[in-house]
Amino acid sequence: MLGQAYRLQLTSFTSFLHRVTGVFLAIGILALVYWLAAAAASASAFDQAQAIAGSIIGRTALFLWTGAFFYHLLNGIRHLAWDAGWGFELPTAYRSGWTVMVLTVVLTLAAWALGYWARGNV
Amino acid sequence: MASAKHSLRSDLGRVRGLGSAKEGVQHWWIQRVTAIALIPLSLWFIACIVFLIDVDHATAIQWLGSPVTLGLMSLFLVALIYHAVLGLQVVIEDYVHSHAAKITLLLLVQFAGFALAAAGIIAMLMITIYGG
Numbered sequence: 001m002l003g004q005a006y007r008l009q010l011t012s013f014t015s016f017l018h019r020v021t022g023v024f025l026a027i028g029i030l031a032l033v034y035w036l037a038a039a040a041a042s043a044s045a046f047d048q049a050q051a052i053a054g055s056i057i058g059r060t061a062l063f064l065w066t067g068a069f070f071y072h073l074l075n076g077i078r079h080l081a082w083d084a085g086w087g088f089e090l091p092t093a094y095r096s097g098w099t100v101m102v103l104t105v106v107l108t109l110a111a112w113a114l115g116y117w118a119r120g121n122v
Numbered sequence: 123m124a125s126a127k128h129s130l131r132s133d134l135g136r137v138r139g140l141g142s143a144k145e146g147v148q149h150w151w152i153q154r155v156t157a158i159a160l161i162p163l164s165l166w167f168i169a170c171i172v173f174l175i176d177v178d179h180a181t182a183i184q185w186l187g188s189p190v191t192l193g194l195m196s197l198f199l200v201a202l203i204y205h206a207v208l209g210l211q212v213v214i215e216d217y218v219h220s221h222a223a224k225i226t227l228l229l230l231v232q233f234a235g236f237a238l239a240a241a242g243i244i245a246m247l248m249i250t251i252y253g254g
Contacts, residue, residue, distance in 0.1 A: 019213055026206040033242045036195075039186055040245035043179040054176060062175070066168070073164060076157055083154060115172045 010097045018075050021068035028065045066111055071104040149208060156205035163198040186249045199242040207235040 038049035052058045078096050081087045087096055129136075174185055185191055210231045218224040 019209075022206070022209045023213060026210055029203060029206060029238055033199075033238045033245070036186070036242050036245040036249075039179065039182050040248040046179040046182060050176065050178075069164065069168060073161065077161070080154065080157060111168065111172055115175070118173055119176070 011093055014075055014078075014097045014100065018072060018079070021072040021075075024068045025065065025072055028068075031061070031065075063108075063112065067104060067108045070107040070111075071100065074100040074103050074107075149211075153205065153208045156201045156208070159197070159201040160205060163194065163201055166194055167198050183249055183253055186246065187253060189250070192246050192250045195246055196243050199239055199246075203235045203239045203242075207231055 035049050035053070038045040053062065078087070078100055081096070087093060170185070170191075174182065177185070186195070211228060214224060214227045214231065218227055
């Protein structure tokens with residue numbers, strides 16, 4: 001896709017991933033509104049929504065949305081820092097990029113560990 | 123400092139950041155305003171979801187039906203959907219080159235945004251008023 005002349009860089013990859021996670025999170029709005037509408041509609045409609053959320057596909061989607069959320073949040077803060085004129089130096093941009101990557105993994109796993117721990121499943 | 127000698131744009135117009143479409147930096151600015159608002163709102167939302175994702179209907183209604191949740195969830199929905207529509211608009215403008223497809227997708231995203239915001243807030247109001 002990128003051709004031989006272009007070497008993938010962390011800085012362009014994080015920018016691309018910001019868009020991908022943004023689009024993916026936007027799709028999640030459909031799931032959120034469905035969940036709220038089901039809660040408003042009836043107990044049986046909500047039970048159905050909860051069954052979907054708890055299924056393997058539902059859990060996988062929620063896990064990916066969690067990862068996309070933390071990435072987009074952290075990299076978004078990085079973008080806001082750039083807007084304020086901070087962190088444009090190349091070494092800083094690389095350091096903040098790697099920090100976003102590592103923190104995304106840590107926070108995503110921490111959120112799910114917390115969720116399972118709170119339910120006594122760990 | 124640009125003056126009338128060097129540019130057709132007046133100094134006042136340049137300061138206001140208004141182009142021919144009179145929009146200027148509005149899109150860019152609102153994208154940032156909603157981004158900043160979403161930092162606390164999305165963290166509140168994710169913290170709630172971690173503990174409430176698998177609750178039964180009665181517990182969900184109890185949580186969603188409180189005035190605090192109604193307020194925060196409504197703010198979250200509006201900021202989230204506004205931010206998403208602006209972001210999707212940029213993606214569509216960058217990658218969809220057919221004019222007809224571009225306009226169609228932009229309309230679809232914007233109408234979907236309004237519809238989803240309305241649906242989400244109506245659901246929240248129904249839960250608060252009627253208890254689900």
